[in-house]
Amino acid sequence: MMRSLLAAGLMCVCVMAVAVTKTSAQGGGQGGGQAAPLQNLQVLPKDMARPDVIALMRTFTVALGVQCTHCHVGTPQERFKDDLPAKATARKMLKMVMAVNADHLGVKPGEPNKATCYSCHRGALKPLTAAPAGGF
Numbered sequence: 001m002m003r004s005l006l007a008a009g010l011m012c013v014c015v016m017a018v019a020v021t022k023t024s025a026q027g028g029g030q031g032g033g034q035a036a037p038l039q040n041l042q043v044l045p046k047d048m049a050r051p052d053v054i055a056l057m058r059t060f061t062v063a064l065g066v067q068c069t070h071c072h073v074g075t076p077q078e079r080f081k082d083d084l085p086a087k088a089t090a091r092k093m094l095k096m097v098m099a100v101n102a103d104h105l106g107v108k109p110g111e112p113n114k115a116t117c118y119s120c121h122r123g124a125l126k127p128l129t130a131a132p133a134g135g136f
């Protein structure tokens, strides 16, 4: 019971934050003007506002069951660095998820995404690839 309540909550956060991303992809960085610009966005829109990026990053941690440091080294000012293989994998995953939504699920710019990191990962680094034996 606790588990399914938690999962429902996490799912909600995930969908919301991905919607934020889509909005900022359209609107062009309003809001986060006070902070220094982000330096190394290669998949996300380059002008995406820092608070929107951080909100999306929080969905990554929840979806995969990890901390920021699974993909990032050093201080919060060093998030631009590409030292960890998990960050490169996450970029590929992000491209895949954006393509699935746009090309296969008909999600238009500004609409909430239908597929997210959570759709597969469900709180784990390694998604299950088959139903448990004897489950049906």
Ligand code: HEC
Pocket (backbone or CB within 6 Å): 037, 038, 039, 040, 041, 042, 043, 044, 045, 053, 054, 057, 058, 060, 061, 064, 066, 067, 068, 069, 070, 071, 072, 079, 080, 086, 087, 088, 090, 091
């Ligand atoms: C699963 C891996 C992963 C996790 C976990 C993660 N990030 Fe990221 N982060 C990325 C990737 C990938 C990018 C680059 C996206 C791109 O190239 O468009 C990024 C970029 C960033 C940037 C932009 C840096 C710059 O200047 O280019 C910030 C800031 C950031 N992350 C903060 C965080 C914070 C804070 C957390 C924890 C709440 C976090 N990240 C967790 C993968 C991750």
Ligand code: HEC
Pocket (backbone or CB within 6 Å): 060, 064, 086, 087, 089, 090, 093, 094, 097, 115, 116, 117, 118, 119, 120, 121, 125, 126, 127
């Ligand atoms: C279609 C299902 C699917 C989706 C959606 C998905 N992933 Fe994955 N992800 C996988 C699979 C499968 C693996 C490989 C696990 C293994 O090696 O056994 C993986 C592996 C990873 C890894 C490497 C795990 C490690 O050991 O460090 C990272 C990081 C990752 N995914 C991030 C993400 C992020 C971030 C998103 C959302 C932007 C995402 N994934 C969306 C299926 C998915």
